[in-house]
Amino acid sequence: xxxxxxxxxxxxxxxxxxxxxxxxxxxxxxxxxxxxxxxxxxxxxxxxxxxxxxxxxxxxxxxxxxxxxxxxxxxxxxxxxxxxxxxxxxxxxxxxxxxxxxxxxxxxxxxxxx
Amino acid sequence: xxxxxxxxxxxxxxxxxxxxxxxxxxxxxxxxxxxxxxxxxxxxxxxxxxxxxxxxxxxxxxxxxxxxxxxxxxxxxxxxxxxxxxxxxxxxxxxxxxxxxxxxxxxxx
Numbered sequence: 117x118x119x120x121x122x123x124x125x126x127x128x129x130x131x132x133x134x135x136x137x138x139x140x141x142x143x144x145x146x147x148x149x150x151x152x153x154x155x156x157x158x159x160x161x162x163x164x165x166x167x168x169x170x171x172x173x174x175x176x177x178x179x180x181x182x183x184x185x186x187x188x189x190x191x192x193x194x195x196x197x198x199x200x201x202x203x204x205x206x207x208x209x210x211x212x213x214x215x216x217x218x219x220x221x222x223x224x225x226x227x228x229x230x
Numbered sequence: 231x232x233x234x235x236x237x238x239x240x241x242x243x244x245x246x247x248x249x250x251x252x253x254x255x256x257x258x259x260x261x262x263x264x265x266x267x268x269x270x271x272x273x274x275x276x277x278x279x280x281x282x283x284x285x286x287x288x289x290x291x292x293x294x295x296x297x298x299x300x301x302x303x304x305x306x307x308x309x310x311x312x313x314x315x316x317x318x319x320x321x322x323x324x325x326x327x328x329x330x331x332x333x334x335x336x337x338x339x
Contacts, residue, residue, distance in 0.1 A: 149327070158318050158329035161326050164326050206273055218264055219264075219276070221273040222273060
């Protein structure tokens with residue numbers, strides 16, 4: 117059974133560009149959350165989607181947006197990239213919106229902004 | 231005040247010792263709590279889940295929760311070098327799960 121899959125695994129972008137990161141949850145999981153992890157820090161919550169609706173949002177600027185598709189996969193979009201957006205972006209899926217049974221993480225997308 | 235605070239590492243213990251990892255949180259509405267382990271260069275993996283006051287044991291791991299004090303801890307008995315990792319505390323609310331900065335644990339052979 118496939119786990120949470122993220123693509124691409126690595127990405128290099130230039131300041132000011134736009135980036136789209138993709139995530140496919142575990143089969144049967146309807147909730148997807150996105151996190152940003154800077155080296156040496158814990159993951160910072162960006163968004164949670166459940167049944168295609170945004171259910172939670174962290175303290176990130178409007179340059180960050182996301183959506184969830186009917187098949188429960190998700191995209192994270194970041195516009196006008198800054199050097200400070202360089203980080204590991206993690207996607208996590210859970211069985212139900214409350215995440216009571218925990219979140220399963222993908223391997224992440226390493227984004228480097230130059 | 232940060233939402234989730236963990237004791238700063240790195241924490242170093244000898245093999246076979248008990249490692250104690252602590253976490254305090256600010257949101258009294260937090261319903262359940264997770265401990266994740268993250269090896270260097272890897273994504274976090276769930277190791278413990280607790281939602282009731284008291285202790286929960288799973289093998290060498292014991293999670294302790296005190297909602298009145300807004301405190302949750304993780305004890306690792308008989309620590310092994312393979313336990314060397316960063317441990318992340320994550321209180322869970324209705325629509326999000328927020329992590330602390332993590333405590334880096336090193337178990338020395």
